[in-house]
Amino acid sequence: MNKQFYSLLILLTIFIWNNNNIALSKESKINISQLKKQAKRGDAKAENALGDYYDSITRMPVNEGCFPYNRRQTIKYYTKAARQGYTKAQKSLGMLYTQLPCSEYDKGIYWLKKIAFKGDVEAQMRLGYVYYMTSNVIEETIFWYEKAAKLNNTTAMLELGRIYEKYDYDKAIYWYKKGMALGNAYSSFGLCNLYFMSQDTPEEEIKRYKEKGLNKDNKKSDKYCLISANQGKAEAQFTVGAQYMTGRRVLKNEKKAMEYFKKSCLQKYDMGCDAYHGKMNFNDVTY
Template sequence: MKIAVYIILMMNFSLLHAGLFDSAVEAYNNEDLKKAYQLWEKSANDGNAIAMYNLGVMDFNIQGISSALDLPAQWFEKSSKQGFSLAYVELGLLYETGMGVDKDHKKAFEMFSIAAEENQPLGQNKLGEYYENINIEKSILWYEKSAKQGNIASANSLGLIYENLEQWEKAVFWYKKAVAHDLESLLPAKKKNFLNDGKTLNNLRGAGWWVDTSIDEALLTAQFNLARFYDHTQSEYNNREKARYWYEKSALQGYDVAQYNLAYLYTTDDGGAQDYKKAKYWYEKSAKQNNYSAMYNLAYLYSNGFGMPRNAIEAINWYKKVRGDSQFLSYEKIAIIYYEGSGIKQSNKNALFWFLKSAEKGLLYSQIYAADLYQDKNLDTFSYEHSFYWFLKAAKRDNAYAQNRLAMMIYYGKGVDENREEAKKWFEKAVENGSKEAIENIKKYYN
């Protein structure tokens, strides 16, 4: 998991530097970045490793005296040489991404290894990541060392590993370890600027906490994975009620996929808690974070009046926003709303417009509807040639209805030259694919 860089505001330094460091902390909190940088620089020149680290972070975030990309690495290296293990982690991240230094995975691994050997949980987590695809035993070893120090991300990774190995009991054990942290009790600690013991914030960072965000990605991801496990596992641990509980924990922290999955559970009878109003609530939350699947399902609720009065306009608005895999299926849904006149004025013209958008992307039923609508003589788009084009597209995909209609057009020479032998071939294909109408047409035209 990517670990964000942040300012450590701790008092792990000699009394000689305490006043200077305190002043730097105060200046930083007052957003006087220039003064904070100057004070930490003085403290760093006196050998303070934490000050060196903070300068690296400020330069990384372009809060220092220069935007030079190599400055963070210089400060982190100085801090690491003073024995501050977290600086090795940051150096490793820089080498891993090539930010301010030449990208060098071997060097990154070396930095993470030093941090891990010094019992730094983030370094141990990164080693777990590095080994995951090449040596699962070593990956588990380092993840466990990190997780036992409270690292949420490592515990979550162990849960995933054991789930993939179908070792369900161990998977549940580590997922539960990951979600055991109480968000509300830790938030106050996250907001503190520095602590007298010089360790607590470092440990929070090691546990996967960010002091500069209200949502902790490591925790909400673990909550989601535990929920997903309860939701989809084929083992005795399958439990939709528990899945809803943990989806909601993650959803309340703003995770859009958890919000979507929670909404989906509320649309089904699984677990005996079907509730379309709650489904709408969570789909809407997720959709507003640009979750396209949530947009699609929210539109579906509006178009069918589930949990609310039917509202075709809202349905169309949400369908139009969908992108990704469901974009053109959404266009087909818009077309059907206009075609059926479901809560909106019926319009074959609008229906054809949207069917064509999805037909052009290969949606079979849109191709068939488009072919049919091109034969609507009330539209200025009437065209046997275009109708034939789309029926042929669908017929080549073994759709019996399209094959029978295509055969009729060929038989009568509509949109194509008349050819009764060719028509018979398509009637026969339609029969092979189950068309009773094609059977009757063969009897009618060829016997």
């Protein structure tokens, strides 16, 4: 793409974006005054709609730091609706307060809990994330991720697997397998990595894992890596391809190797592309 074409593309994008915002502004003027009248009468739905409106235009360029006028208006109307028990506003407010870089976690947690205890998975996931990022009390993170996981959220299962790897291998394996069974390629790749040991892994390290309840096993690692590759994980596809290319722990099959490299490359995984285009020295690859 030449520079002139690239510059024209940027200008066109800005033109379309500006015109869309102008259209939004013109359309909004028709309804905003009516919504404000309804909001003054305590209509929670109208208050939430106003919160949505001001949230949509907060993304326009402003020079007032974390709390431009639009954001203050967003919070004002969401709060009015949230205090009346309007769940959409409570969720929006909770998400808004936990956004970086302008987070107010205590307020966000307060509103998210209102709906998380009622079974809102997205709120449960955000609470798990917030506690993980801001607290040394891992129990709160686990509490919320487990609630989401029990509602079949595979991302929560994956996060639990990652957390439990540091504390309890049996529980890590349990949650990884739950996620894998529901088709989560990252969970099956978690198992692949958990069981893997390279030819350079010291015996002392393998012994330490065993003492903590984990028997490293490359047969299991290969099994789960293949599952992950077939579920679509690009890194696992590269790993399986590398095995077929070199014949390590499998019968050498360059055709199959190239099939997996291609799949990996199509997902823009750099090592997969290098392998597919013949730019990789497999003597330098540990797997």
